[in-house]
Amino acid sequence: xxxxxxxxxxxxxxxxxxxxxxxxxxxxxxxxxxxxxxxxxxxxxxxxxxxxxxxxxxxxxxxxxxxxxxxxxxxxxxxxxxxxxxxxxxxxxxxxxxxxxxxxxxxxxxxxxxxxxxxxxxxxxxxxxxxxxxxxxxxxxxxxxxxxxxxxxxxxxxxxxxxxxxxxxxxxxxxxxxxxxxxxxxxxxxxxxxxxxxxxxxxxxxxxxxxxxxxxxxxxxxxxxxxxxxxxxxxxxxxxxxxxxxxxxxxxxxxxxxxxxxxxxx
Numbered sequence: 304x305x306x307x308x309x310x311x312x313x314x315x316x317x318x319x320x321x322x323x324x325x326x327x328x329x330x331x332x333x334x335x336x337x338x339x340x341x342x343x344x345x346x347x348x349x350x351x352x353x354x355x356x357x358x359x360x361x362x363x364x365x366x367x368x369x370x371x372x373x374x375x376x377x378x379x380x381x382x383x384x385x386x387x388x389x390x391x392x393x394x395x396x397x398x399x400x401x402x403x404x405x406x407x408x409x410x411x412x413x414x415x416x417x418x419x420x421x422x423x424x425x426x427x428x429x430x431x432x433x434x435x436x437x438x439x440x441x442x443x444x445x446x447x448x449x450x451x452x453x454x455x456x457x458x459x460x461x462x463x464x465x466x467x468x469x470x471x472x473x474x475x476x477x478x479x480x481x482x483x484x485x486x487x488x489x490x491x492x493x494x495x496x497x498x499x500x501x502x503x504x505x506x507x508x509x510x511x512x513x514x515x516x517x518x519x520x521x522x523x524x525x526x527x528x529x530x531x532x533x534x535x536x537x538x539x540x541x542x543x544x545x546x547x548x549x550x551x552x553x554x555x556x557x558x559x560x561x562x563x564x565x566x567x568x569x
Contacts, residue, residue: 309338310360311345317353317507317568318500319346323418324360328367331414333385340392347399353513353568354503355399357422358406359415362492363432365405368413369447389414389447393421397524400517402506406499407431407483408492412471413438417445420452423520424484426502427474428495434482435471455527457481508566512550 310322321342323329331339346352359365369389374382396403405411405422410432417436419425427434436445436453444450445466454462457480465472477483485502489495506516518541526534545551549569557564 308332308335309342311342313346313349313352314500316500316504317351317513318356318503319349319352319354320356320358320496320500321346322358322360323366326361328364328410329359329361329415330367330370331389331418332370332373333388336385336389336392340388340395343392343396343399347395347401350568353401353507353516355396355401355403356406356496356499356503357396357403357418358408358496358499362409364409364415365407365411365432366415366418367410368415368417371441386446393418393448397421398521400521401513402503402516402520404499404503406496407434407474408495410434412436413445414447414449417447417449417452420448420456425477425482426485426487426499427477427483428492429474429486429488431474431492431495433471433473434477435469436466437469437471439467439469453482508550508568509564510566512548512554512564512566513568514548514550515545518545 308325310324312320314320321339323331323335325335346355377385402424403422405419405425407419407425407427408431411419411434413436416434436449438445445453450466453465461480474483474486478486487495487498489498505511507513522538522541526537529537550566553566554564
């Protein structure tokens with residue numbers, strides 16, 4: 304992975320930080336998406352990683368979306384393949400059975416918001432920037448999952464209004480509509496990252512059964528796309544996997560013994 308585009312840092316606390324790093328706006332190219340895809344796979348396959356924390360480098364941008372200059376020079380066939388690969392990368396992020404937190408340290412617009420929408424939680428730094436899907440001003444639509452994920456998150460009517468107007472909005476408004484989980488105050492990007500990382504640690508062992516969190520995520524992400532009976536079957540299968548886990552045995556024993564469980568993520 305190129306350090307110029309993606310930085311991957313695996314912490315001993317069970318949190319892996321993936322940083323989009325292409326100043327000044329962290330706009331993504333095909334090369335960045337390939338590096339992001341590789342980082343997601345590395346975190347997915349690492350049993351010592353329980354939470355992924357996605358952020359943008361610097362103080363001003365989480366991500367400004369796709370590199371417009373790159374797209375303007377590309378052929379229609381390349382643009383289609385580029386969008387397809389971006390869809391596949393974000394689907395991989397969304398379906399990785401580990402919690403993903405997007406730390407919105409700056410402006411999160413266009414494809415940048417589409418990247419953040421593939422995370423499970425979005426935590427924003429107060430006053431650090433705006434969010435929105437302004438693609439309509441370029442004569443195109445949000446083509447990296449934005450039309451689908453935003454509608455599922457905030458409802459069709461509101462999603463259509465936001466995308467048809469292309470307006471940008473503050474993180475506080477994003478919080479009100481359920482697009483952002485939390486808005487926190489921090490003096491700078493480093494302090495903000497520390498705050499979000501502290502939040503992420505709440506979901507790693509021994510405090511939390513991270514495997515249960517991951518399978519809850521899988522049920523929530525996959526179930527609503529299937530028929531209800533099939534979704535219940537998926538839920539039963541995931542529950543059976545957890546019943547056979549060491550953490551379930553520990554959690555049940557700790558409850559009966561009236562003590563705090565010590566989970567291991569297994």
